[in-house]
Amino acid sequence: MTGTREEQRSETGQRPPPSRHGPVAQLLIAWSPLSLILIAYAAADWVATTIVVGDPGDQANRLGFALHVIGPAAADRHVFGAVPSVWLQARLVDGSVHWYDALAALVYLTHFVTIPVMTALVWFRFWDRFTAWLAAVLAFTTVGVGGYVVYPAAPPWLASDMGVVGPVRRISGLGLDYLHLGALDRLITSGQADSNPVAAMPSLHAGAALLVALFLWPVATRRWRVVLASYVAAMAATLVYTGEHYVVDVVAGWATAVLAVAVGVLVHRRVTRPRGRSSRGGLTT
DSSP: OOSOHHHHHHHHTOOOOOOSSOHHHHHHHHHGGGHHHHHHHHHHHHHGGGSOTTOOSOOBOTTOOBOBSHHHHHHHHHHHSSOHHHHHHHHHOSSSOOHHHHHHHHHHHHHHHHHHHHHHHHHHHOGGGHHHHHHHHHHHHHHHHHHHHHSOBOOHHHHHHTTSSSOOOOOTTGGGTTTTOHHHHHHHHHHHHHSOTTOOSSOHHHHHHHHHHHHHGGGOOHHHHHHHHHHHHHHHHHHHHTTSOOHHHHHHHHHHHHHHHHHHHHHHHHHHOOOEEOTTSSEEO
């Protein structure tokens, strides 16, 4: 990233307010709004509990929105001529664990720390943009979780279990065995079993990666931009290969991230708009 915090402050003319709290307390304060994300996910999980995994019959969530199984698969098949998850696993999954499985598992795991780490980075390094980041994250979560509620969709692994697409396994944690982290793999598997299985459209894994990249892009050096772009691409490839998402889910996640960043920019401009006298003698806001 470019510039020190002092340089960034001088460019924006803004300094964080003095605080009597230490860095740990400040970090907890910065993270506190993220609890809303957990609440949103819990609400979406509750809404989806009426959908029975693996049942090929007509199903709907508590609000009456029907489960979509054929649509996402058909979209990928229309664009690529085949379902990419099926195509990739047919060529790369052979009963053994490979280095690329380990890489995929590590990339997949980064999602669970990306937002908290980014929130801490913005709080301590780009404080003048913290409101924009927070607005973007909350908008991203609201739109994404709202998508899970109004468009519950079966991911490739579940559609495969239901006989809609060819063989696809859920292998997002498979590579951890390659890294001798079997206990972590079992923990992930247990968490996945208790999570919402139809939270696929949009892919917030893919969207979160792009959200971070877009937010950091203006302050990133060329080298860091390459890293950010590579991370977005690696996350997308991982999600499709491991059977977690269709490509259409990934694209929807990216669109959600773009929308969220736009909301963050608008909020930032609104909050930082200078106050002064208008030509009519009133105050501008």
